[in-house]
Amino acid sequence: MRTTDPTIINFKEKFDLTGKVIVISGACGLIGRAFCEAVAQFGGHVVAADIELAKPAEFAEQLQGRNNIKCLGIEVEVENKNSVLALKERVIAEFGRIDGLVTGHQNKSHLIFEPFENVSEENWDKVVEVNLKGTFLLCQILGSFMAEKGSGSIVNIPSTYSVVAPNQNLYKGTKMGCPAAYSASKGGVDALSQYLSSYWAAKGVRVNMITPHGVWNNHEDAFEKNFSNFSPMQRMSYNHEVAPALIYLLSDAASYVTGNNMLVEGGWTAW
C-alpha cells in the first residue's frame, strides 16, 4: 500500500497465512513438524511432503484434525524430478494454487561418521543429491509455477556450517560429527537461494533462508554440554523457536524481504 501513514495498517493481519497453500518438504522431521504446526496455526493449508517411510499422509491428517484446516500429505523423493513434478500436479489438483515453498529436507547419509579422508563418492553424491539437487528441483518446479502466477515465498534451509566451519571441539567425547558433504551441499543451497532472490525478485517471488542451529533432539549429554560451552546463549535451541521465523518470511509481513538468511542460532556466529 502506497502510504506513509502507519495508523491505517493492520500489522497483526500481515502475519496471517489464511488461504495460503504452503508446501513443506521434510515436513515430518524435527524442524519440519514445527514448521507445519506453526503454518497451520496461522491459517495456512500445509502440504506435508516427505519420503514414504515418514508417512506424510498420516501426519497431515493429524495436523488437519488439530487445526481444523485442510492439509495434505504427499510422498516425495526430492532428488527425483518425476516425483517433484507429481507433487506439484497433486497440489494444483487439490488446491489450485501454491503460495509458499519451504525446503526442510536433509540427508547426512548413513556414512555420516566416515572421516573426510575416506569419504566415498557414493556418500558424497547422496548427500549432495538430496540436499542440493532436491532443493534445486523443488525451487525449479514449484518456484517457476509461483513466478508465472506473479507471487510467492520460498524459504530454503542451509546450515550454520555453510556460514562457518564446524568447531571440531564440539564433537570431542561424543559420537557425533558433521560431514564435509553436508557443509558443501548447504553452501550450494545458500548460493542457489541468493541467485534466485534476484532472479525472481521482479516476478513477485521472494527467496529467503532460515539457518537453524543445534536444535535439541535428545542429544547425548556430552554433546549438549560441549554445545553450551561454545554457545553465547549457553544452550541448544528448540524446533518451536525456529518456526516463528518461517511465519514472518512466508507472510506479507516480509513483503520487502528477499535474499535474506535469518540466523536462528543463538549468536553462534556472532563471536
Ligand SMILES: NC(=O)c1ccc[n+]([C@@H]2O[C@H](COP(=O)([O-])OP(=O)(O)OC[C@H]3O[C@@H](n4cnc5c(N)ncnc54)[C@H](O)[C@@H]3O)[C@@H](O)[C@H]2O)c1
Ligand atoms: N537440526 C538442526 O540443528 C539443524 C541445524 C541446521 C540446519 N538444519 C537443517 O534444517 C532442516 C531440517 O532439519 P531437521 O533436524 O528437522 O532434520 P530431520 O532429519 O529431523 O528431518 C529431515 C526430513 O527430511 C526427510 N527426507 C530425507 N530424505 C528425503 C528425500 N530424499 N526426499 C524428501 N524428504 C526427505 C526425512 O524423512 C525427514 O523427515 C534440514 O535441511 C537441516 O539440514 C537443521
